[in-house]
Amino acid sequence: MTNATVNRKVCLLGDFAVGKTSMVRRFIYERFDDKYLSTIGVKVSRKTIVVSHQTQLINLSLILWDLAGSEEFDQLRSSYLRGASGAVLVCDLTRPETLPNLSTYLNDLRRVSPSAQVILAANKADLAAEQRLTSAEIEAYAVDHKVPFHLTSAKTGEGVENIFRQLGQLILIRQ
């Protein structure tokens, strides 16, 4: 038996071209497009998942804020982050610099929404030959920042559903 729907705002954060928009598209529409299209500003989408929480099944409506990763939106990001219950930090396994850069986004989030739950998605796991970040490096970063992580591929769908489900659980536990 499920209860009434709970709405929660979740932001996707990370450098440009790491695959934030592709992850949302995979999660919501189960689709993938190889073509890179930069997001400017914010695109809000919604998907409801059923999550078990304390012996209950909860309809959790995730309101996904796909935010621009480009630098010129740094000033605007704080206004987008307000009211976020959770965030998915996304890095690109083929671009090592995208992992440490996440700290800036995490700091912004902590400042605006200190109680937001965070999960790390190391994306583009399908590009095995081009990977320049090791699992050990990602794990070390995740441990340092006390966030769980998953290897994901928006292209194949690997880990994408798990990321959002686990984040949903964390949000409900901490609410």
Next chain:
Amino acid sequence: MDRSLIQFVWRARQIAVALTDRNLIIREAYGQTEILAEEMKSCLGCPLLDVVPELLGNQRELEDILSGRSSGYRLDYVNREVEGRTRYLTIEDLPYRDERGEIVGIAHLVQDITSQGELEQQITQNRNQLILLQEQIKRQNLELIAANAELRRLSELKSDFIALAAHDLRTPLTSINGYLEMLLDGQMGPLTQEEVEALNNIQRSSLRLVSLTDELLNAARLEAGRLDLVLKPVDLASLVQAVTDEYTGQIHSKRQRLDVEMDAHIPPALCDEKWAKVIVSNLVSNAVKFTPESGQITVRLRMAEQTGFLLLSVADTGIGISGQDQELIFSRWFRSKNPSSMKAQGAGLGLYITRSLVELHGGEIWVESQPGKGSVLFVKFPLAT
């Protein structure tokens, strides 16, 4: 204010306004209301949060506006998909006050900035793709640098190996040649004519091996950068004469003609005498090797047209060098595919070593040739003054 003027401004600037009560229920809407929601008419009386998904999760901001704690909340570049095209909006929520100044709801302002957004998106897209390309080039450069370093390491290993092998070959050859000379001098007893001819053949081959190991050693030294020149004024005219004299025997045995022409009063060149001799010797040896019997070899030493240089040229009436091969003759291990050239012995290192030595001296080397009409090799040596 004229109502039609207000309508004009709203239409021209693509602005819409929705006014809510304190329960965030939309009570009035004005302007380009289609940008508020797909069907704005049916939204009158609906909760603002149902119509504007971007406000979900931001109820706190709206409460702050209603309570007067916040002066407003703004979102720029909000993306909305409309018939497959992205529409860019600016959303702003402000306190809506009555005549007494009391906050009675929210004024929800929306402006369509799609033209600006599309331009911004294109600029961002192009810039991001450029950055990605730069990152890719940077990574590939680093990979190339690493690969290059590895190749250098392997090349050094190879040079070391060649130098070691050549050195180890050279030592027993010295001993062989010593005993051969003693045998040929009759120091170990008289020899028959047949024995002398056999020993002469062995000595020629042995000397050929010595020359080959010397070339290998020199090439290895040059590649490893372990060849130090001792530059001093050298009488190049005497050196050229001495080298050509050494080849007299070979030239006579091939019935070739040798002319040595030198300007009077050739000033000294600035070079390492030992290695300058190798340069001249390689050029003359090459000419002898590739000139047929009864051919002509001409060695000239004169002042170069370029001030501060001497010009040495070694001309032959040999088989000549094709235009394609002229580009390659100074490369390592180069052997021409011309059948006449292939008969000549050699490792293909002589001209490579010569070029490297000439360049180390600050000189220049080049060839002029036509197949079938012979070749001229030119070397410029810097003057000592």
